Amino acid sequence: MFDTLSTKLDAALDKVKGRGRLDEKTVDATLKEIRLALLEADVNFKVVKQITARLREQLVGEEVAKALNPSQTVIKAVDAELTRALGGAAVPLDLKGPAPSVVVLAGLQGSGKTTAAGKLATHLKSKGRNPMLVACDLQRPAAVEQLKVNAKRVGAHVYAPVTSGDPVPVAREGISKARETGCDTVIIDTAGRLHVDEVLLEQAADITRVVGEHGGVVRTLFVIDAMIGQEAVNVAKAFQDQVGFDGVILSKLDGDARGGAALSVREVTGAPIMFASVGEGMEDFEAFHPDRMAGRILGMGDVMSLIEKAEETYTEEETAKAEQALLSGDFTLEDFLDQLQMLKRMGPLQGLLGMMPGMSKQLKDVDIDDKQFAHVEAIIRSMTPRERRDPKGVLNGRRRKRIAAGSGTTVTEVNRLVKQFAEVQKVMKSAAKMSGQQGAKPKGAKGAKGQAAAMRQLQQQMGGGGPAGMGGFQGLQPAPRKGGKRR
Amino acid sequence: MHTSVTELLAIAVTSIGPDVDPLLVVIGAVVLAAGLLGRNAVRSRRSADDTSSDSAATDVEEPDTDADGGRGDVDTVEDLDVPRVPDTPAELLDDRLPAEVEPAPEPLTLGERFRRRLTRTRNVLGSSVVELFGGGVTEDAWEGLEEALITADVGVTATTELVEELRRRAREEGATDADAVIALLKQELRSALGSADRTLARAGDEGPTVWLVTGVNGTGKTTTIGKLAAVEQREGRSVTLAAADTFRAAAAEQLGIWAERTGAQLVRKDEGADPASVAYESYDAARSNDSELLIVDTAGRLHNKRQLMDELGKVKRVLEKQAGPLEETLLVLDATTGQNGIAQAKAFLEAVEVTGIALTKLDGSSKGGVVVAVQRELGIPVKLVGLGEEVDDLAPFDPELFVEGLFGEL
Numbered sequence: 001m002f003d004t005l006s007t008k009l010d011a012a013l014d015k016v017k018g019r020g021r022l023d024e025k026t027v028d029a030t031l032k033e034i035r036l037a038l039l040e041a042d043v044n045f046k047v048v049k050q051i052t053a054r055l056r057e058q059l060v061g062e063e064v065a066k067a068l069n070p071s072q073t074v075i076k077a078v079d080a081e082l083t084r085a086l087g088g089a090a091v092p093l094d095l096k097g098p099a100p101s102v103v104v105l106a107g108l109q110g111s112g113k114t115t116a117a118g119k120l121a122t123h124l125k126s127k128g129r130n131p132m133l134v135a136c137d138l139q140r141p142a143a144v145e146q147l148k149v150n151a152k153r154v155g156a157h158v159y160a161p162v163t164s165g166d167p168v169p170v171a172r173e174g175i176s177k178a179r180e181t182g183c184d185t186v187i188i189d190t191a192g193r194l195h196v197d198e199v200l201l202e203q204a205a206d207i208t209r210v211v212g213e214h215g216g217v218v219r220t221l222f223v224i225d226a227m228i229g230q231e232a233v234n235v236a237k238a239f240q241d242q243v244g245f246d247g248v249i250l251s252k253l254d255g256d257a258r259g260g261a262a263l264s265v266r267e268v269t270g271a272p273i274m275f276a277s278v279g280e281g282m283e284d285f286e287a288f289h290p291d292r293m294a295g296r297i298l299g300m301g302d303v304m305s306l307i308e309k310a311e312e313t314y315t316e317e318e319t320a321k322a323e324q325a326l327l328s329g330d331f332t333l334e335d336f337l338d339q340l341q342m343l344k345r346m347g348p349l350q351g352l353l354g355m356m357p358g359m360s361k362q363l364k365d366v367d368i369d370d371k372q373f374a375h376v377e378a379i380i381r382s383m384t385p386r387e388r389r390d391p392k393g394v395l396n397g398r399r400r401k402r403i404a405a406g407s408g409t410t411v412t413e414v415n416r417l418v419k420q421f422a423e424v425q426k427v428m429k430s431a432a433k434m435s436g437q438q439g440a441k442p443k444g445a446k447g448a449k450g451q452a453a454a455m456r457q458l459q460q461q462m463g464g465g466g467p468a469g470m471g472g473f474q475g476l477q478p479a480p481r482k483g484g485k486r487r
Numbered sequence: 488m489h490t491s492v493t494e495l496l497a498i499a500v501t502s503i504g505p506d507v508d509p510l511l512v513v514i515g516a517v518v519l520a521a522g523l524l525g526r527n528a529v530r531s532r533r534s535a536d537d538t539s540s541d542s543a544a545t546d547v548e549e550p551d552t553d554a555d556g557g558r559g560d561v562d563t564v565e566d567l568d569v570p571r572v573p574d575t576p577a578e579l580l581d582d583r584l585p586a587e588v589e590p591a592p593e594p595l596t597l598g599e600r601f602r603r604r605l606t607r608t609r610n611v612l613g614s615s616v617v618e619l620f621g622g623g624v625t626e627d628a629w630e631g632l633e634e635a636l637i638t639a640d641v642g643v644t645a646t647t648e649l650v651e652e653l654r655r656r657a658r659e660e661g662a663t664d665a666d667a668v669i670a671l672l673k674q675e676l677r678s679a680l681g682s683a684d685r686t687l688a689r690a691g692d693e694g695p696t697v698w699l700v701t702g703v704n705g706t707g708k709t710t711t712i713g714k715l716a717a718v719e720q721r722e723g724r725s726v727t728l729a730a731a732d733t734f735r736a737a738a739a740e741q742l743g744i745w746a747e748r749t750g751a752q753l754v755r756k757d758e759g760a761d762p763a764s765v766a767y768e769s770y771d772a773a774r775s776n777d778s779e780l781l782i783v784d785t786a787g788r789l790h791n792k793r794q795l796m797d798e799l800g801k802v803k804r805v806l807e808k809q810a811g812p813l814e815e816t817l818l819v820l821d822a823t824t825g826q827n828g829i830a831q832a833k834a835f836l837e838a839v840e841v842t843g844i845a846l847t848k849l850d851g852s853s854k855g856g857v858v859v860a861v862q863r864e865l866g867i868p869v870k871l872v873g874l875g876e877e878v879d880d881l882a883p884f885d886p887e888l889f890v891e892g893l894f895g896e897l
Contacts, residue, residue: 039643042825045634109848110705110821114736141713142741149736149758194851225705229640229825231853252704256791257827280734336514376514424514 022070027059030074041297043260044233047267055081079294085263086290091272093247095129097217099184100175104211106204106243107223108235109192112251114143116223116277117189118150119285120249123275124185125156132183134174135160136167136207139191147189154282157183167191171207175214186211195238204243220245221274224265226253232261233268240269247274250288254278258297262288318342331428333388333421337380340373375409379417382406391418616672620665629654632672639856642826645863649675673890679859680886683868687843688814695727695773695781697810699803701839702819703831704787707847709738711819711873712782713745714881719780720749727778729769730755731762731802732786742784748878752776762786762798763805770809781810790834803839816842818867820857822849828857832865846884847873855889 031052038048055078064073095101103120105113114137121131133151135158137143144163151158159177161170171188178186190207193200212218222245224232239245248269250262253276262273273288318338325335380388382403387394395403395418397411404411619631629650636646653671662668690696698715702708709732716726728751732738739755746753754769766783773781785802788795806813818841820828835841849855849872858869869884 036643039637040826042640042827045638108823108851110707112705118736140710140741141744142737145740146735146737153736194848196850196852225821225823227703227821227825227827227831228823229828229853229857230638231640231823231851232825234852235823252789254792255703255789255827256830257825261825420514 022059022062022064022073024060026070027056027074030059031056034074034078037298038260038263041258041260041299042227042229042232042264043297044230044264044268047233047264050267051081051085051263075298078298082263082294082297083291086266086293087272088290090287090289091247091274092287093219093221093274095124095185095217095219098215100132100178100186100214101184101217102175102186102188102211102219104171104188104190104204104208104218104220105223105249106190106208106220106239106245107192108194108225109140111192111223111225112249112277113137113192113223114146114150114189116221116249116251116275116285117147117187118154118156118282119277120187120221120275121151121156122154122282123285124187125154129185130157130183131185131187132157132159132174132178132181134158134171134177134186134188136170136174137189137191138162138164138167138170143189143191150282156187157181167203168206168210172210172213175211175216179214195235198242201238201242204239208243219247221247221249222265222271223249223251224261226250226259226261226276227255227257228261230264232264236265236269240271245269245271247272248288249273249275249277251277254280254284258299259293260297262293263297331425333380333383333391334385336421337377337388340377344373375407375413376417378407379403379409379414392422616669617665620668624657624663624665624668628668636856639854640825640828640860641856642829642860645679645860649679649859676859676890677886679863680889681862681866681868682886683862683866685843685868685870685884685886687870689780690814694810695770695778696815697770697773697781697783697806697813698815698817699783699785699806699813699839700817700819700845701785701799701835701841702787703789703821704735706787706819706821706824707873708732708787708819709741709745709784711817711845711847711871711881712742712784713749714873714878715782715871716745716749716751717878718881720751724779725777726751726780726782727769727773727776728753729765729773729781729783731765731769732784733758733760733762733765734786738784738786752778763801766802767805767809770806790831790838796834796838800838813842815870816840817845817870818843819845819847820861822846822853822855822857822873823851824857826857826860829860829864832861832867836865836867841867843868843870845869845871845873845881849873850875850880858889 034055035048035052038051039045043051058077058081059074062073062077064070093103095103105117105120107113117133121133124131133147133156135144135147137147144160148158148160157178159170159174161173167190174186174188178184188207188211190204191200193204195201208218208220220243222236222239222243224236228235236248248262248265248271250259250273253259265271266273273290273293276286276288278284278286321335321338325331325338383391387399387403395414400411400414403409404414407414616632616635619628619635622628632653633646633650636649637643641649653668653675656662656671656675657668660667660671662671687698688696700708700712712728716728719726726749728742728746730739730742730753732742733756736758739758743753743755745751752772754765754772756765756768762785769781769783772778783802783806785799786795788799790796803813803816816839818832818835820831824831832841832844844858844861844867846855846858846869855872861867862869872882872884872889874880874882
């Protein structure tokens, strides 16, 4: 079931465990799996070849570090290589220069330019800029209207004088309008165009040229759909050759595509991926993090983003409380309810749990649904504090009936929750005991260890066949966060 | 510390046995997630405190409250002194109508159009196959063929199986030159594409035919509907278009422009309205204005968003309550999409029982290989292809032509 790259690598490397260095045969066996993983993630065929060739060079003869097993060593190297190939660190959009600075958005039809324009405006506003959106998509019906609405939504200025004709003069006028209005940034939305349409590519090039005439900074951003397949390479190359761009916006990254296109585009154009569009809201737009994308392409979930999201959502007291509850050995329905609330604030639970590596697949059959949580929640809320602390001890038939009536559920459902929760509780308790026996270590370290033990037990309880392949993840350590902040 | 974090993660990725109560999994998952995230938030916030002099408060900086991208109120914007933009579809239409609706002087036949549009595709896949097997049916040639198919977005699994089957047949049937192998390849591709009914279903005597159009964001739903409406109206069938995309800005305007261009009726509500209610009213409207066809446009939605998929399910249910089973539920798939196309098709199939696929943007250099994979794996037939920007560039999908188009010049 646990069908991820690390399992496959473990299988491929099974024979070599304990050996000191990776030999050619071993490396080739693992590279085969890595190649497959990358192709399934839509990384371009040629790019895959380049990457696996580089990896081969690195890995053959590589010593397996003491702390790691061979597959961990390989994954660590793959992760590092992908992160490097994706650009290493996040590259900010540099708009310093005499006002107005101009951002031109270009890309295929349906890649999300008009939406990105609104999102970028939001982003720049939060950085203290005063953006103006300029409507130069005069092809698609109502694209101008869409940009106007987006501008209104995010509270940005908009210049949209016409809905048809030549966009080049509109771009030119947009600059002077921005200057008159005191806008320091101009965001130009252009029509979607095919990368094989020379005429329209030329027009896009004209726009970028014209807006550069005022002498300010011009940055062209190429918007590309995270779901795009092998063609990403040709598309990016055509836009780079004929229009030119300084950075990339990866759109629709909130889908479940692994997004190998990011790697392809970066590899063939060298242009940095600057932003990722991660949701339907205008604020769902963030700096692109190569290190996290690497894990995602390899099919290992985007955990750092989750953690960051948690960071923004939880207060310190809440997290401390949750931690305490988990480790005290006295984990009650009350604590569980708190956790449920915390998670819910981060978004729909299904999506959230789906973001955890591998989880999405596991939870598919289970059909986690926010409605289901609502039932659980209703049942717990219909309990008295005492009942929440000790449901098994306190609940008799009458109480169960009352709770079922109060929560609009059935006694069977109440029983089920109580029973299943008791299972979880048992695990948490024995884990807390284990961590307690480890002596007086600093709280954090003990916490982590105890929790890990608890999780492991819980996992077995949930019917797992042991932590197969989990070793692989240890190689994928999240890079230390710089400053720990995003904005 | 990091190791323990990743270890937790690894454990979170658990194998779930078939006999376990799903509720246990649900509870377990919440506990795992809460524990994991909580811990890391604390840890990471702590380390942030170590490395910067900022207070923890800056860490949880609220997003700019202006940035209300949702369906809420909008900020008032200082109006600029700029020329007025026409607001109604009619006004928008004025500028562009003439050039757009004029029929092409010499319409190409479907086959010609298909071939012409696929030229670019053919060059990549078709010619490379000839080159590959030109030097004989060698191991390198097979590997090259695999590469060509993967590059065409057919996908690793489908490609491997296709090529394996081909090799077996080539061996058994003694195909020793390029022509023989290409003939086999064509056969295999054709059989992978199946022989499903690809016509768009229509209602009998009763009530309007209903086609529901779905898909992820930016695949070309509205454009496809516009083209469909144009074809239907021209063939003398009256059409009502329902703007049940109430989410994306100006989506209804975009559909409205198509309605005006094609002479179709339009049912729309304000942005943010319940899409199911738009669908509901549109069916009544289509009945009362005697339309033969109702095409319902829906908001683009990523297939992994449960709530949005539920919303789509509701739109369909509401329609079916009135109309009975819908004649078509179409999934619009962008031909540039990679392997995620399969996930999309799966999710939409599950949510609304997709009956056919419209494959759009096949006029780029994208090869549409995703079609092969989707049809093979899920059996959803491709019914329409979008071959270009003009109204007439929507064509019925013809597997023979498609395969011929791929290898037409051989």
